Amino acid sequence: MVNSIHTKSRPSSSEPSPKINEQLIARQRGWIFQGFRDMRIKYDFYSNDRLKKSPSIEKSEPYDRLTWQSGLNLLQYSLLPILSQQIETLSSLLEPLDLRRDNTTRKLESILELQVEIDHTMCQITEFVAVICPRPPGVPDRTDDNQLQNLKGSRFQGLLFKIKFLNHDICALFIHSSQLIQELKLSPKRYRRQTRKFNHRGRVTQFTELIKESIELITRWLKHSEFHHVQDEWDIEVGGIDEKLAKLTKLINPTITKPVEEEEESGEGTGEEEGREGHVDEGDVEDSDDEDSVDGEEDQLEIEDLSDPAIELARSAMPIIKLSRLFFKKLSRIGNYKFSGEQFTEMSSNQLGRLERSAGDISSLITKLNDKMVEVDVNDQFHTVTILTRTVEDLHPIFDSCILLIILYVVPLMKISPQDHHSSSQSDIDLKTWLGEWNNLFLTSTQNFIHALHTFARSPA
Template sequence: MANSHRTTRTLENSSEPLDTTDQLIARRRGWTSKIFNDLVEKYGFFSRRRLQVSAIEPPESNDGEPMPETRTNGFTGDERSQKLEIILELQVKLDTTLYQITKFDNVLRRGRSGARAPIDDDRSDDNHLKDLKRFRADALSEKIQILIRDTCLMFRWSCCLVKELEFSTEDRLHNYKSQIDQSTAIVTQSVKHIIKWVTSNEFIIVQENWQININYMNKVLVKLTSRINLGGAEGAEDDDDDDNVYYSDYDHNYEYVSEDEDGPEMKDLSGAALQFARTAIPIIKLSRLFFNRLAMIKEKEFALGPYTEMSSKQLIKLKTSARDIRRCVARLYGIMIQADRRIPGNTIKNLRKALDHLIQIFDSVILLLINYVIPLMIPPPQDDPHTSSQSDILKNWLVTWNYLFLSATRESITAANVFANTIL
């Protein structure tokens, strides 16, 4: 009599004879599992062969047909057999695709493409290379590595799932299907990131990490405003580790220390220091506004293709500008809240250094925008001379913003001198 519940039954240990269909399914399942494992071994992160493309054997079939040893004629009517056959065919296509991607990544890492000359290491004169600028190529290679890593993880879970099929449904120990679904979503996202990096305008690409730094600037602004509104005392809502984040970008040219080095609490700011600290608020707000405004520029506002005449060195400077400004804002915050504990002359010197660095970064970014980005934006309609183009609007905005920013920095220096005279 059959048991009322299903029991575990492996193909190897079963004493019951297997019919021909079950034998074929078992072999196909074994092939499927092995191929998934072989793909991980072939393209995995720690594979020595992947680091040297010449050591990777090309797929046995490059025409999308299944590999010879996987073809099993005469038993295509079983649904399980058909599904395994589809998986085996997809494995060959995946192998072919990953092989081509790996070869392409090797081209990127070598800095060559066919007869092209090597990309200069200083990244200063590759503006003519378009999609093979080091700015694009280096980051694209990193994203390809992430894609291969994520894909291999999906293969690993798939291998485990196929092995689990040997057991009855109720006796399977892991929910590998859920993990495969998650891995598939991650791989899909990796593919989208690569497509965006390849097809988007360079100015859109450089904004990739701006929002993180904008958020940091906003945190500094909230923290400084809270301190000022509380009369210089540190509020209860500030009992976190945010200060450590601001001070992590420590520069030995600036004479301030982290909160940990002076005890768990900052001293209350004096009235003169509060007046001085207030002048940092418009500087931080304008810094944040600058990148928020540039981030509003969309792909559709560019008339030409995805490439600018900027070199990789210039593109990297533009890409890291938000991070550099955030670091300056962090230094500015440190100067303000420690003004009472520093020699006034050193406070003024450090303030000038921080503001000069801010101005220098913004000047270089504005220059890049005027020379390389704004000329690529869609011009106004020729039949409507009264309509302002987006490029004209942006240029006028930059002029106004620059005037306000320089005025804010001058007011801060004036306030620093007043603060110093009050202390002396």
């Protein structure tokens, strides 16, 4: 393993002969190659059960908050920054041209020493992660951890998920690093052919950047509030909803050939600086073919012309998708500055998970809606109407759950601005009002769509 590297013999202080020097270089390259391979196996969470078998999770004593916070601080302020610097240094040392030209062992020795340092850092991170997988001993189940703040199951699982991705990239870096070292022994001709074919140096650079980005992401995640984590998940899914909206626009008007600027939704925030606080305007979701960009090659695929009744049906679905997008965009833009100093809500991990998944669940239903809209003219009308009705109705419980959780657990954490001191909380009222108006519009839009479905079902085939 890597820790055994430094037990190998070192050349004496006297200058070795060229032949001995070649042997030393070859030997050290072999140690480095094997060191990378060993670390890849040791820290690949996806291909072994090290975490599940770790003795550290067999402890029976409760995992107290101070111990957990101490571990988080060590991870955030020491281990991750150190690891980032070590990986960057490693990448700078793995320059194949320099390593091939260097007839000394100095750079190779530096790599060997750095391998040991990386192994030590990774070992500490792994030991910390092993404690929280699947969750620390003594910590309640995800349904009953409302008051545990940073000891919630969602906190552990979110961190574990991100560290697993980090380790995946690190192990990929080890693979390409080992292959880069292995190629050093090739003849110049074979070396050039191999590097053109596999470009391990390029992959080392790529994964170095990915690792640094992943470390920055984990660091930001540790600083952010629970609701900010939910917002991050929503942001990812909103892009998918945008794509569905663009495709439906293409269905309605296949002649659109160039992107046009997306409309500005009103009331994107809840503060006075954002204007028209707490108000949802029907103009935000009115049916307009020129509001949404249609870009990307996949949107240029040939689409069979829909019948006039099918186009009208597709038009009636537009407000549903636009309101869905508006819901998540609006709530994703409630900045941290609008909240009190509380980093944690009183939601359980299960409730937080439901909120995080909601945008993805809505996006999946909208995908199903879009897919069926494409087929309305060719499939059995009764069957199509039944599926589309059920799909739209399935949207309601997801949004209802989101609204309830936000009103119960997020709204109370919002700050009262100085000009609102006379009221209980103007920000609370504004967000509640917006949610109520949005819900009324959404109910109206779904009812209109279901009515359009029945009209379509009565239209001549």
